Amino acid sequence: MMGDVRLTPVSYVVLGLIEHGGPATPYDLKQRLALGPGNLWSVQHAQMYSEPQRLAAAGYLSERREEGGRRRRTFLLERRGRDALRRWLAEPAATNTELRDPGLLKLYFGAEPRALASGQLAAHRAKLAEYERAMGSDPGDEPRGPWLALEMGIAAERAWIRFWSALA
């Protein structure tokens, strides 16, 4: 216990999800992720099992285990975890200017624009529709973070749609 670990963005996702939603099993985390920040920063479900253990081993979380049946693990935020999250939120963030978009990479290396564009357009339009629906049912009051992130998601999807439309 209390070994030290490097905290990655995934670590903070876990800490953040638990702070917002309270104690959680790995499966809960997976659910919350899907409902919330999942399409901003995706995480494989298997990592919702390993990462909390890592964090618990280092004292950021504590673990409670069900007695009978499945012996589900529930993770709770510890003082140390809350502090780490606070500190991270207060620090300036690295900047990401990489698109890291597989379609754009292909385009760069000479793929046929037309062929790419149709598939990309369909996907981005679908995502935009999903975000707009979500935005419709989000009152936008506290906490503001999710709403703001959604707004940026929409802006990004629109930019992609404009781009691929011009190539279609």
Place this chain on the structure above:
Amino acid sequence: MMGDVRLTPVSYVVLGLIEHGGPATPYDLKQRLALGPGNLWSVQHAQMYSEPQRLAAAGYLSERREEGGRRRRTFLLERRGRDALRRWLAEPAATNTELRDPGLLKLYFGAEPRALASGQLAAHRAKLAEYERAMGSDPGDEPRGPWLALEMGIAAERAWIRFWSALA
């Protein structure tokens, strides 16, 4: 030799860089990456050493080794590599709708918008300026890929700047 490997985006970056620029040492690859697709899809320089070896072991590249001195390795594109690249270019691409932006993640989880925005703005403005300079010196003729990717890069930076400006 000819073991099989999973080809990742990084694999195609290597194949693409060699096809465009001819045979290359790892250091050449690092250079070309920095000049070109590097700010679309970054790769650590160490991987420019391991990845070509992986690809050579699987028959996508061949390797020639300097006799004296440093015994630098030079990698050449093989038939198999060229075919793989062509096939990849022709296939439809996965879509990326994740922003995966550290700043946006912090915002989501409650970071103070003002504090974040100034740093993010500075970085995105700098990147935009860099792209615009590059766009200025790019005639935009064949191959079109790099030019188009740059155009999208600019659009993305503008979207980010608009977003963070509203929070500053």
Place this chain on the structure above:
DNA sequence: ACCGTCATGTAATCGGTTACATGATTCT
């Protein structure tokens, strides 16, 4: 009762990152 799908979890692998290390080269 059976089948398919969703829920839940573990294990192994491996790509990618980080850290380290030593030659060249340039500048003062």
Place this chain on the structure above:
DNA sequence: AGAATCATGTAACCGATTACATGACGGT
């Protein structure tokens, strides 16, 4: 000549993905 920086390379580690596996549950 010494220092600093750039070029070039290797090794180890580990987070993240992939693959596998079983339990629960709803429908027919």
